Amino acid sequence: MKLLESIKKDFNTMTWVLIPVAIAINVVIGQIVVLLKLPVFLDSIGTMLVAVVCGPWAGALTGTLSNIIWGLAIDPSAFPWFPVALFIGFVTGWCAQGGLFRNTWKVAITGFIVALTAAAVSTPISVYLYGGITASGSSIITAYLLQTGRDLLTSVLSTNFLVEPVDKISTAFLAFAILRGLSARYLARFPRAGNATPEKDDRRALFIGVGIFVVLAILVANLINPAFLWIGLGVAVVVIGVGLLSSRIR
Amino acid sequence: MVIVDLQHVTYRYPMTEQSALEDVSLHIEEGEFVAVIGPNGAGKSTLCYTVAGFIPHFFKGELEGTVEVAGVESRQASLEQRVRSVGLVFQNPFNQISGAKYTVFEEIAFGLENLGVSRAEMPARVEQVMALTGITDLAERSPYALSGGQQQRVALASILVMEPKVLVLDEPTSQLDPVGTREVFGVIRNMALRGMTVLMVEHKLEWVAAFADRVIALENGRILAEGTPAEVLTDERLLEHHFGFSRYTLAAREGRKEALWPPDRRLPVTLDEAETGFREGLRRP
Amino acid sequence: MRERLSFYIQRHSPIHRLNPFTKLTLAFALVLISFFSPWYWTALCLILLVIFPLAIIGRVGREFFAAALRLLVPVTGFIFLMQSLFLPGGETVLFRFWFLRVTLESVARAFLISMRIFGMVSSFILFLLTTHPSELMTDLTRRGLPGTVAYVIISTLQILPQMQAKAQTIIAAQRSRGLAVEGSFIRRVRALVPLVGPLVFGSLVEVEERAIAIEARAFSATGPKTSYREIDDTPFDRTVRWLMVALVVLSLAARFFG
Incomplete structure (x- = not known):
């Protein structure tokens, strides 16, 4: 029953009222980003907000419902992608539970972990449902990779690993900035407000920043040689591991 | 019979140092109309939340003293009990729309659904409060597509339909235009005439004088003055503490300096009192 | 200002009168059948012989085609083109151009996938055009x-x-x-x-x-709740739902044993 307790803890009336607002934030910012023609989605800022202050289950529900609403109100082709949004919410909440949403470098790591999850979850959907090439612009990269002789699965996976980190790390930073702008007294009404308690940045920020940059560079190099995909993921694991271990030791 | 009974209530919101209420005791008789006045940050909304049980249930924080409504200590009361004994309506009409419903009729029935009132009972109760609040013709409209005054009357109806014993109004007209203000005060007057127990926070002192049996002046979380409107609303301490006076009281106060207001007459709080007083003052040699 | 945001068009039609859950089952069933069925033309047939006629019967034909034109034609067109051009494999080369090698097999597969996606999204469009969100939610709440x-x-x-x-x-x-x-x-x-x-x-x-x-309106009250709105659920609705379930099972069976 521990699981049920943990699920219940995420939801109070503030959560139920925050979720619709968070979904509306997802949609409206998503649309503003399209208007500004920025090369990112930024359509899960609200999901991340809920995940941090209410918890992983509330985050997962927000992500799922966000996709359902997008489908109900704007474009039904959003429906099949709901597992991606679900995992974005869940993993963000899970990271925040572990204290990974308290300062800049930790938020960067959260964004990165979320990106890897989103990439992994969206790959089977785009391969099995859409045959690998979806309506998104990044499909051009997939198409290119296919022409270099790579198989469908690794082409799609490589594309996603390339596209997701930039988007999810920016999203995490924006969510973090919003949380910083809200008063502690206001946040205290949410079930897991403690996850957003700010912490000071330290030298690790630079290390993690450089680490993530290196991983991104390797993932770009992956376009030339598929071996880099696995090297990149290996380095990512090392960077995240070292970051977490060093904070454990302190 | 005392229906609201606060004894030595002191309250602090979480993550704050200062008490929002400090040793407040308040008794309201059944059928009484009590108005609360005070500057911003005096603790007026906090008092409303305390009477309605949102403190401590929703806001958490530290509550000392006892709060009893309709004989039940609010710390022990379930949400259903609290909702059935106190109805709360506040400033912003827009934020009081539940968002759960597409029509005014269903919006009003929302509380009944949550309380598990049988479906057969709903139409009569909803129609009755719609008539009472004058919104019968809005039944099929979207609650979002109404004017502020209409929305606030929907909010009132949504609370009244649950038949609370006490109505708590936290500046119900502060965000309305003059037309909306008059509409909403019309409904409140109706409720008062029907013997409803009301606790109302209000800035518009003319209305306070017109409605209230008793006025409480709050400052810095403490009760500064308490009594009939005539006593409290002309209390010189109100001016010292920047509460202000109503325009009738102020006019007479100025008039007294110019010998236009009879020196033995107390300052007026309503238009009628002001009119009689000035007539008398002008007739004197 | 728009008061609500959804595809729903209020009309009187046999489709509108169906129970919302029946329509939801229908939409899901159409999607699943088009993905499971081993027969190549299933998706196209469902679109032409089921979804289009239902849109007409539901008296939302104009809105349906407008939405499909806006949301679906560009997307499925893009997917069809990209996949025909870039998906590798296949023997029967239709033509070569620069580094591209377009085969009959890749075109056929691209067509199948685009038709499935068209079917999936259009069956949901049909569902949304004829179902008020509030009725859907009331009915689903009653079902748990x-x-x-x-x-x-x-x-x-x-x-x-x-x-x-x-x-x-x-x-x-x-x-x-x-x-x-x-x-x-x-x-x-x-x-x-x-x-x-x-x-x-x-x-x-x-x-x-x-x-x-x-x-203040007892939102998180723990007792049993009631609903003012009541949604009809007829024996016909139940029949349609079971029929849909049977068809999905049949198409699954056809895929694995056929």
Whole structure:
């Protein structure tokens, strides 16, 4: 029953009222980003907000419902992608539970972990449902990779690993900035407000920043040689591991 | 019979140092109309939340003293009990729309659904409060597509339909235009005439004088003055503490300096009192 | 200002009268059958022989084709073209051009996938055009969906247009103050904060008051709840639902044993 307790803890009336607002934030910012023609989605800022202050289950529900609403109100082709949004919410909440949403470098790591999850979850959907090439612009990269002789699965996976980190790390930073702008007294009404308690940045920020940059560079190099995909993921694991271990030791 | 009974209530919101209420005791008789006045940050909304049980249930924080409504200590009361004994309506009409419903009729029935009132009972109760609040013709409209005054009357109806014993109004007209203000005060007057127990926070002192049996002046979380409107609303301490006076009281106060207001007459709080007083003052040699 | 945001068109038709859950089952069944069925032309046949006629019977034909034209034709067109050109494999080369090698097999597969996606999205469009979100949620709540989840969906659908209107106002206001929403990449990134900030903080601050307002109406009461609205569920509805389930099972069986 521990699981049920943990699920219940995420939801109070503030959560139920925050979720619709968070979904509306997802949609409206998503649309503003399209208007500004920025090369990112930024359509899960609200999901991340809920995940941090209410918890992983509330985050997962927000992500799922966000996709359902997008489908109900704007474009039904959003429906099949709901597992991606679900995992974005869940993993963000899970990271925040572990204290990974308290300062800049930790938020960067959260964004990165979320990106890897989103990439992994969206790959089977785009391969099995859409045959690998979806309506998104990044499909051009997939198409290119296919022409270099790579198989469908690794082409799609490589594309996603390339596209997701930039988007999810920016999203995490924006969510973090919003949380910083809200008063502690206001946040205290949410079930897991403690996850957003700010912490000071330290030298690790630079290390993690450089680490993530290196991983991104390797993932770009992956376009030339598929071996880099696995090297990149290996380095990512090392960077995240070292970051977490060093904070454990302190 | 005392229906609201606060004894030595002191309250602090979480993550704050200062008490929002400090040793407040308040008794309201059944059928009484009590108005609360005070500057911003005096603790007026906090008092409303305390009477309605949102403190401590929703806001958490530290509550000392006892709060009893309709004989039940609010710390022990379930949400259903609290909702059935106190109805709360506040400033912003827009934020009081539940968002759960597409029509005014269903919006009003929302509380009944949550309380598990049988479906057969709903139409009569909803129609009755719609008539009472004058919104019968809005039944099929979207609650979002109404004017502020209409929305606030929907909010009132949504609370009244649950038949609370006490109505708590936290500046119900502060965000309305003059037309909306008059509409909403019309409904409140109706409720008062029907013997409803009301606790109302209000800035518009003319209305306070017109409605209230008793006025409480709050400052810095403490009760500064308490009594009939005539006593409290002309209390010189109100001016010292920047509460202000109503325009009738102020006019007479100025008039007294110019010998236009009879020196033995107390300052007026309503238009009628002001009119009689000035007539008398002008007739004197 | 739009009062609500959804595809729903209020009309009187046999499809509108169906129970919302029946329509939902129908939409899912059409999707599943088109993906499971081993027969190549299933998706196309479902679109032409089931979804299109139902849209006409539901008296939402014009809206249906408008939505399909806006949402589906560009997307499926893009997918069809990209996959025909770039998916590797196949023997029968139709033509070569530069580095591209287009085969009959890849075109055939691209066509199958685009038709499935067209079928999937259009069956949901049909469902949404003929089903009021509030009726759907009432019916699903009766069938066990938590009332809180129904609340989230309905209130999002109502808040969203308000937020979009607010966003429009903010964009117009910031533009008139000289904010550049066009121009270089850096300028567009910089434009994001003044547009998003007021919108986000404004709506978050309201959350507390709105939570108090619904609590004042017993939102989180623990006792049994009732519903004013009642949604019809006829024997015909139940028959249609079971028929759909049977067809899905049949198409699954055909795939694995056929």
